[in-house]
Amino acid sequence: MIVGLPKEIKNNENRVALTPGGVTELVKNGHTVYVQATAGNGSGFSDEEYKSAGATILPTIEEVYAIAEMIVKVKEPIESEYKLIKPNQLVFTYFHFASHEPLTKxxxxxxxxxxxxxxxxKKDRSLPLLVPMSEVAGRMAIQKGANYLEKPLGxxxxxxxxxxxxxxxxxxxLGGGIVGTEAAKMAAxxxxxxxxxxxxxxxxRYLSDILPANVKTVMSNSYNIAQxxxxxxxxxxxxxxPGAKAPHLITRAMLKDMQPGTVLVDVAVDQGGxxxxxxxxxxxxxxxxxxxVVHYCVANMPGAVPYTSTLALTNATLPYVLKLANQGWLTACQKDEELRKGLNVINGNIVYKPVADAFNMAYSPVENYL
Structure with missing residues (x-):
């Protein structure tokens, strides 16, 4: 398969979808990899390292999209990329469709x-490709929050x-998943x-067992949050x-109950906040x-620590990238239920129900296309 790695062009997004090590594995499996020039610079990986791994460097993003059968990215395509994406081309990245109607359309x-x-x-309902970036974002939430609690920053x-x-x-x-657990650990x-x-x-109960004594666990409900x-x-x-818009646990009216200078870090911003x-x-x-009240709502928090984030992301995505490249998306998704659940749009059809529901758009079950 022909795999393309374009340079991320979202504001201050310095990550790249695969390390040179990831490219080496694709090439070893007989695939051709095209990397946009300087795509890895922000993460500390040079064009020479990608060349040594077996990739071909292309000067423009247009050339990468034009030649690739599979595009591997970090963040969702932005408006200038929409026209570059071809029919039947596989795009494998973070999309967060449910919070972005223009992207979905x-x-x-x-x-x-x-x-x-x-x-x-996965079968246990864990989200293996969210975990590494959730770990980074959870820890960063405290790092950034501590910073913005300083008076000169508001x-x-x-x-x-x-x-x-x-x-x-x-x-x-608010939330005891990967992000919340890592944030609580860091703050503690x-x-x-x-x-x-x-x-x-x-x-x-689990969090109470594993977290330090200076972390209290409380049932989440409207009353407890308000207090x-x-x-x-x-x-x-x-x-x-997963895949749907986040519920609003804190409303505009609740800000008046907070102390001046309180800092809010909304890691759920990618899914609407x-x-x-x-x-x-x-x-x-x-x-x-x-x-x-200070709001910190950066939608790509791990992009601030791109070296760590790119390594962590490649560790998680590479096995799936190899399956898709080795078998093609159709066979890979037929055989692998984990990948099948990743399908959101297929040839003009929304096949992930929470995305269709978010915008009252037509939904077609993924099984119709496998």
Whole structure:
């Protein structure tokens, strides 16, 4: 198969879809890999390293899309890329369709095959291609939140871990999945007073067992959230409904109950955000303030640490990339239920129901195309 790695062109997105090591594995399996010039520079991988791995370097993004049968990316295509995607071309990347109607309609119109990292799902319902970036984003949420709690950046002026004789900051984490667990670990490690909420009692029991003593587990419901936000200094939104829009757990009206200088970090922004006042921001302009509350809503947080993120992402995606390249998307998805669940759009048809439901668009079961 001919595999293309275009350079990411989303604002401040420095990751690349595969490391030179990943390219080596594809070439060893008999595939041809074309990499756009400087695609790996932001992650610390040079064109020479990709050449040594067996890739051919092409100067423009247009040439990569034109020649490739499978495009492997990190982030969803942006508007300037829509016209480059060809009918029957396989695009394997994070799409997060349910929060972006223009992208959904563009991919339907392209007649391409769109396989989304975020909906590839194992039998135990875990999301193997979301896990590595969720780990990075969860840890970064605390790193960034601690930073924006500083007074010069608009925060209340609180040191996350406090000092002797001074209480630490109160951190509220909404969601006990991978993002929430990593955020709670990081905040606890820095000495904060942490509360993590989830709707699953078995999950809360598990978290209570594994997390440090300075992390409290609380059942997530409207009343408990409304009470907790009043005294929290840093709130992390870490809610995920696979492939669907995140529910709003914090509304605009609730901001008035927060202390001035409270910091909100909404990691769920890729799926529409679990905080009503959230809107996607970039690393260039990461925050905005509403009612004295600082909002950090960067939609590609792991892009700020691209070396770590690219290595972690390739570790997770490469086995799936190899299956798709070795067998073709149709056979691979027929044989592999995990990959089959990643199919969102096939040749002009939405085959992932939560995406169709998000925009009241026509849905066609994936089985019709396998």
């Amino acid at each position: 563009a991919m339907v119109a392209s007649n391409a095959v769109c396989l989304a990292y975020e909906t590839v799902e 925060g209340r002026g609180i040191l996350l871990g406090g000092v002797a004789g001074v209480a630490p900051a109160k951190v509220l984490v 490690g820095l000495g904060a007073d942490v509360t993590i909420m989830d709707i699953s009692l078995p999950r809360l 907790a936000i009043k005294s929290s200094n840093l709130i992390v939104g870490a809610v995920l409904i 679990c905080i009503e006042t959230c809107k996607p921001t970039t690393h260039e302009n990461p925050t905005f303030v509403i009612d004295g």
